[in-house]
Amino acid sequence: MEYVWYASYGSNLHHDRFLCYIEGGTPEGSEKTEIGCTDPTHPVKSEKEMLPYPLYFAKQSPRWQNEGVxxxxxxxxxxxxxYSRKYLITKEQFLEVVQQENNGIDVTIDLNQVMENGSHTFDPSAWYGVVVYTGMFAGYPVFTFTSPEVAQSEHRPPSVPYLTMIIRGLLAMMPAEQVLDYLSTNQEVALRYSKDDLWQIIEQSNRHFT
Structure with missing residues (x-):
């Protein structure tokens, strides 16, 4: 069985939310039920990751109150x-996660080609239509996916439920004060949420762990 790392950076930072893509189910706060993977086996492991790519929030997601993702x-x-959390999953699971993130479109990707070229746009019109190779870790390749046109997309702040998922994922990796510093400097988050607003959401999310 061939394994790869999937490096998440949005709501999939939250382990339980990501498992909805593996097992199927409706994530807390989301408005869509995910079908899950053919193989519902949980990730072998997960690790913290730092990605040298800028984070944006954009578009209007029907999953998340028609706000930015x-x-x-x-x-x-x-x-x-x-900040990222990477999950060690099978290659087939990764491709099915990409498919689910793109609302079930056909996904045919040669991951070896992605590794050779650094990235591959498999569908220019898909929200997450480009797969990016970020390097190797512990003997396995690390991949993520994003929009081919994010720089041209209308940037939009995330909804509170979506932001809460991200915050819960971050709180599993770092102190609350560091989460505040990280998110308050994001341009789209700052458009809607003051530091006080963010701290209230972080405190509410922190109770989830106590």
Missing amino acids: AFIGTKPVANTET
Whole structure:
């Protein structure tokens, strides 16, 4: 069985939310039920990751109150750090996660070609239509996916439920104060949420762990 790392950076930072793509189910706060993977086996392991790609929130997601969702740029940017949680899953599971994130479209991707080229746009019109290879970790390739046109998309702040999922995922990796510093500097988040607003959401999310 062939394994790859999937590096998440949006709501899939939250382990339970990501498992809805593996097992099927409706994530808390979401308005869509995910079908899950053919193989519902949980990830072998997960690890914290730092991605050198800028984080954006854009488009209007029917899953998340028609508000913005997370994307990253397709090219590394110096001194840029986007927090990620990577999951070690099978290649087939990864491709099915990509398919679910794109509302079930046909997905045919040669991951070896992605590794050779650094990225591959398999559908220019799909929200998450480009797969990016970020390197190797512990003997397995690391992939993520994003929009081919995120720089041209209308940037839009995320909804509270979507932001809460991200915050819960981040709280599993770092203290609350660090989560505040990280999110308050994001341009789309700052359009709608003050630091006080963010801290209230973080405190509410923190109770989830106590």
